[in-house]
Amino acid sequence: MRRLRWWHIPLGIAAVAFAVFWVLVLSGQKTWFSEQPPLMIIPDMDDQFRVDPQEASRFFADRRSFRTPPEHTVPRNASAYPFGQADVAEAEKRFPTAPIPATPFVLALGKNRYEAFCQPCHGPEGKGDGTIVQRGFVQPPDLTRPEARAYSDGRIFHVISAGQNIMPSYAGKLTEPERWAIVHYIRKLQQSAMTAAAVPAGAGALSQVNKRGEGQ
């Protein structure tokens, strides 16, 4: 046995720390967060001299890689919504009814899109009680009230595509078929609200439909 020396102690500690470090690393445990960009010893061709989507441009002075398309042009596969917020009448004339039928597939798509894009403000049943409204957003009108039930399909499509006052436009985020699917789904919400109103609360199975909206 060799004599224990003073420097054996820090050496031992370092050895244990080293072992723990490797156990963590080899077991794939994330051990720390870092604000530094990942270390790159050999950059390979990781960052090539081209512009990737959402990357800053090294060429244009304003660093925008996404250039504004020339006026009066539309990107391929995209459609520009031709009407402004105020052109309700023209839009209604152009789209008298929904061009796609309300098949179960379309209703499922509409439900999914409504829940993702409209529910934060309009609430799960269109009553205008979404989470954002509870945090101080302007309360939107009830989509199931009689006036809204009388809106034409084209008018609802127009509101989604062009926005209305403080409500933003969703033409850039939702494709046309998706917007029509939402119109169909809103019709379904209006129908179920009507059925629920016709049956006194607590009567039979139909009251289940209205359960989530009961608080209002």
Place this chain on the structure above:
Amino acid sequence: MFTPRTDRRIKQVVLWGLGSLLTAALVTYFGMHNRVTDVGYRPQQPVPFSHKLHVGELGIKCVYCHAGVERSAHSPVPTVSTCMGCHLVVKAESPRLALVRQAYENGTPLEWRRVHKLPDYVHFNHARHIRAGIDCASCHGPVERMGVVSQVAPLSMGWCLDCHRNPERYIIPAREISGIFTGLRANGQTVQLAQSTPVTNPPYGMWSTPVDTPEIAGVPMPKLPGRGPENCSSCHY
């Protein structure tokens, strides 16, 4: 051949040399893995945007902001006008949103710091994975619980291939909070649009193919996707 003293020296040098070579090899092989260098990257963003607040508490779904992730290779980070749709009213005066308002008024983009980055010679496609019903959390972790987004998966080639070989070990099926539409309730129905869209008729490839939905007790089951590819040219081209 040598004096005992020189002999000992040589043995020492050889042993230490081998030892340090082995250590260096281990450190570069394991320590330079993406798991160590990339995972946990959590840059501070210019605006203190929190997924925990917006997704976790307010229940805004991923596709509201990352709209288009179901259709394109890259997942779009929202423009400032998306933020201002709500923030024109909510917290309109908040100093934390000063940069967003400034960008909105000047029409300039807000430069977020990028977290996930594959090398430029790898082609990854979000749409393909999302349409297979793979949830964002399979690759990005529980973003809805993150105050600041950090990288959770190594994004190494081994990781991609491991999931392509054993998808069941990695895939979390699409969750409600992601808001992705997987066509699960399709029941063979398709959206026919070519004839019916009045403004223009975009080729509507997505969702136009019927999806089989095996149903169990009336509840549609997620369609488990096939395996991903393993041939080099599907990712490097």
